[in-house]
Amino acid sequence: MIGRDLLGIEDLEREDIERILETANHMREIGEREVKKVPTLRGRTVVNLFFEASTRTRVSFEIAGKRLSADVINFSPAHSSLKKSESILDTARTLDAMDPDVVIVRHAVAGVPKRIADVLDAPVINAGDGAHEHPTQALLDLLTVQQEKGRIDGLTVTIVGDIVHSRVARSNIYGFRKMGAEVRVVAPPPMIPAAVETLGVKAFTSMREALDGADVVMALRIQNERLAGSYFPSIREYAATFGLDRAKLQFAKDDVIVMHPGPVNRGVELSHDLADHRPSVILDQVRNGVAIRMAVLYLFSGRRKAGRSERIQGSS
């Protein structure tokens, strides 16, 4: 059912997502034990191939792998011979020849994990590629909503902020739509992609309308202040109009929850108060991230593409 690689939520069926969430629920129990380790992936090798720096994602995958007893190898280009102009694909092929059971790839350019997956024997997990997808982030967001609300189907989910540059938004739009939620996006107009409604979402520029009746509000990180001027007048004005605080949450349902992929720019996307307190569930998202990555490593590792090497280095 599930394919060999996890490159994006776009490629998954609803049944695939449900299976991953169900597996993650089991994995979460392991994290609550005193001995947070099971022998499931003993003797398997997980490679974290991170071309782009990352805090939480690399550590989250590393902890997930170790809780499953896998051997985890971190490899980031700062330590690598990519400085010696070795191409990305040759680096990946070289690691692949050491027979890893799964390779986690993060890269600043959309599509690189797919290009790597095309040449590797080992299955590839996309840990974020440019503005394309970040599937494990969306899966942990789905898990968190399911845990808080008991269901996803029929909920109203409002995503606030820089939709056009956000892989988190794209993956979540696919994920929540496939799971039966209504998805809204709201942002300054230049931050809403032209064809966003073809993805089945409703676009707003008014927070009041976008939040009306929402069960879940997800704020996106403003990646940097360089956007000010071209995408919105100033950080201060962005925060006043699109920053979440308790006043704006009045438009949403009483039991609304607030999510953010982190790290939060406090006082911009979220008020200081919301960054730290319910109804925000940011730390639950982080905790669920480990469970999702354990599930994904369990479900995808070891799905080697038989004969791939033979094809590449086949007799001429």
Added chain:
Amino acid sequence: MIGRDLLGIEDLEREDIERILETANHMREIGEREVKKVPTLRGRTVVNLFFEASTRTRVSFEIAGKRLSADVINFSPAHSSLKKSESILDTARTLDAMDPDVVIVRHAVAGVPKRIADVLDAPVINAGDGAHEHPTQALLDLLTVQQEKGRIDGLTVTIVGDIVHSRVARSNIYGFRKMGAEVRVVAPPPMIPAAVETLGVKAFTSMREALDGADVVMALRIQNERLAGSYFPSIREYAATFGLDRAKLQFAKDDVIVMHPGPVNRGVELSHDLADHRPSVILDQVRNGVAIRMAVLYLFSGRRKAGRSERIQGSS
């Protein structure tokens, strides 16, 4: 008896120190076996959160954790989204949500480990914070003296060098005083803190007087040459007056031992001869460092602050 965090020797009772040293003596035996590994912390996660670069301390904690079968995660800001302006506390909270059993923190600013401990569920071990404390360094020094001399109580310990900027000096002053030793400090006057005698130590500017009858001499590292001019006339003059060599050791007891937290500036704090030979015990200090860190990880890991997360993200 021992608190939840290990932030400084100042907070420990004599009984706490004795318990740590006793545990470390057992741990040292493990390091002498062919199979240097026990299952004590299997399934526990140790995070090395090093905001400041370090050679020996990070590796020492990593080896200590692995000898206890813990999973060790290294995380240093060079690879992190702290470049993306994520605050230190948010980084720590994010790691904490992944349920580590203990977090080791090193930071160039005094007090950061305490601030982190205030918001984490996981216990925090201070691995050096600015000029404040470096408790595991003092503990390994105490263990080394106890091993060499059979006791600490009643000994005379002379600390030579830059007392005012040294977390090693502060932690050792607390440690040796609590364990009943007489502590002296000796340095150029600007390197002796104004109120140092309130810590129960005697301050000297004459090496001859400070070393008279000493059982232990601990030389501190001169952190950099920028101090020359403001704190002492020149490195050469510092070495001539305060650098340890066999001639100056004549003032101390016959069986004096020489310690240094490393790395040594050879020919400055210690003569080349003393850097490599008895009575200096520098490599024993390093070896004991692994035993102390095993003891500390064993005694402190898993002391989670129940309900902390609930308080932080409690319902509003």
Added chain:
Amino acid sequence: MIGRDLLGIEDLEREDIERILETANHMREIGEREVKKVPTLRGRTVVNLFFEASTRTRVSFEIAGKRLSADVINFSPAHSSLKKSESILDTARTLDAMDPDVVIVRHAVAGVPKRIADVLDAPVINAGDGAHEHPTQALLDLLTVQQEKGRIDGLTVTIVGDIVHSRVARSNIYGFRKMGAEVRVVAPPPMIPAAVETLGVKAFTSMREALDGADVVMALRIQNERLAGSYFPSIREYAATFGLDRAKLQFAKDDVIVMHPGPVNRGVELSHDLADHRPSVILDQVRNGVAIRMAVLYLFSGRRKAGRSERIQGSS
């Protein structure tokens, strides 16, 4: 039979090499299992002390160590207090005092692993030192040839490229000569060391003559373009004359294989076609690298020099 350290192929007897290759053949089987892990080195500590950046070699040793259940500690000077002017030998001595079972050393300067081995208790494996030796690379090349050809004795091996700056060339010349192969080198004249024939190899400047009847052709990496002008007129001209492609391979035996230590400069040392397809066996070399490093870690770890510390810190 085998010494305590692995510093170069020059120091090995043919019997030593045969024993390493035989052990590596067993290790390769482990890498083909689903659970690629054996308990052989459980409780042993392997330190990767890499002063020079490296992709494949560091990861290859790390995977090798973990497949044998060793604890692997990565330590590279970028994270270290070498920035604080700690000397290389003091860094190595400090690590040694933490009782590792084997230390892997890579350094840009020839002879550093030997100098480190002279002061350590732990055995040292040279992972590449300047233009001196890279013994595990030669061993994995020997293993690959043995696997492809069924033997090494009596074969003709042609090494193409920058012999004078290449530790890979030096180690392979020693290795293939000791194992009974005929070794030829071919390059622009400034890239051939003056006394290379004293190593028992034949030097050529004509590819046609050098490849005539060759069983194995090994292309070396052109380390950087700065060589153009002094060592050869231009990269383009180098590629035209010394770059391998199917046309030039006509001079060699029909069943010739092509090797490269990687990373390949495509279109320079090898045509794009040869970089990816048989008869090149580049990914087999990488795969065999893990097996060779497992064999080397198994054979050399734990051979501590008893009493070394005592000598260094012996009573005065």
